[in-house]
Amino acid sequence: MLDWSMIAVGVMLCIALVLNLWRLLIGPHVVDRILALDTMYINSIALILLYGMYNGTQLYFEAALLIAMLGFVSSVAFGKYLLRGDIIE
Amino acid sequence: MNFWVELLISVLLLLGGVFVLVGSIGLIRLKDLYVRLHAPTKATTLGLGGILLGSMVYMSHQHGYLSIHELLITLFLVITAPVTAHILAKVALHHEVAMMKRTRNQHHVDTARSQLPPQEQSRDKD
Numbered sequence: 001m002l003d004w005s006m007i008a009v010g011v012m013l014c015i016a017l018v019l020n021l022w023r024l025l026i027g028p029h030v031v032d033r034i035l036a037l038d039t040m041y042i043n044s045i046a047l048i049l050l051y052g053m054y055n056g057t058q059l060y061f062e063a064a065l066l067i068a069m070l071g072f073v074s075s076v077a078f079g080k081y082l083l084r085g086d087i088i089e
Numbered sequence: 090m091n092f093w094v095e096l097l098i099s100v101l102l103l104l105g106g107v108f109v110l111v112g113s114i115g116l117i118r119l120k121d122l123y124v125r126l127h128a129p130t131k132a133t134t135l136g137l138g139g140i141l142l143g144s145m146v147y148m149s150h151q152h153g154y155l156s157i158h159e160l161l162i163t164l165f166l167v168i169t170a171p172v173t174a175h176i177l178a179k180v181a182l183h184h185e186v187a188m189m190k191r192t193r194n195q196h197h198v199d200t201a202r203s204q205l206p207p208q209e210q211s212r213d214k215d
Binding site: 001002005006008009012013015016017019020022023029030031032034035036038039042043045046049050052053056058061064065068069072075076079080082083 | 096105117144151156158177181183
């Protein structure tokens with residue numbers, strides 16, 4: 001049962017990633033694209049954690065944590081650049 | 090593995106996956122950037138929280154000790170998701186992204202952009 005539910009959740013996450021990619025491509029404004037990219041970071045963290053669970057290893061948590069931090073910093077940097085025209089003033 | 094532990098992990102994982110999927114569907118289907126900001130934050134907190142809780146139960150059951158790594162990721166995401174949403178909303182406000190026609194109180198947008206109090210209140214004070 002656990003294997004099947006993991007596969008089902010993996011399929012859901014992949015569909016979610018494809019939908020985010022669609023919004024990233026069609027997004028009418030730049031902010032839409034940044035939002036879609038941020039959501040893609042979140043969904044890929046979930047997918048990496050699910051892969052680690054599927055293999056029964058704890059090796060991927062550090063990778064997920066790194067992606068979470070990089071996603072936050074890059075989204076804030078994009079927002080700050082659009083807001084002020086510069087990242088570090 | 091015990092049946093009930095497996096059922097608990099499956100329910101948590103499916104709950105998280107459904108919330109992540111709903112967040113992405115909302116990102117596609119909602120009409121307006123300000124409304125669209127609402128959907129992925131649910132995916133961040135509830136969806137990833139469910140998946141991380143399921144992973145925590147699984148790893149704790151498999152290795153025999155309480156696994157805390159996942160709480161770190163949950164804590165980090167819960168702290169950073171509102172900051173990202175706030176900055177994106179601020180960028181959209183300052184770039185004058187068009188909002189839906191049905192949005193109420195649209196005349197407050199200009200005063201919010203220049204960080205003034207709403208106009209009705211200042212008129213009442215006078």
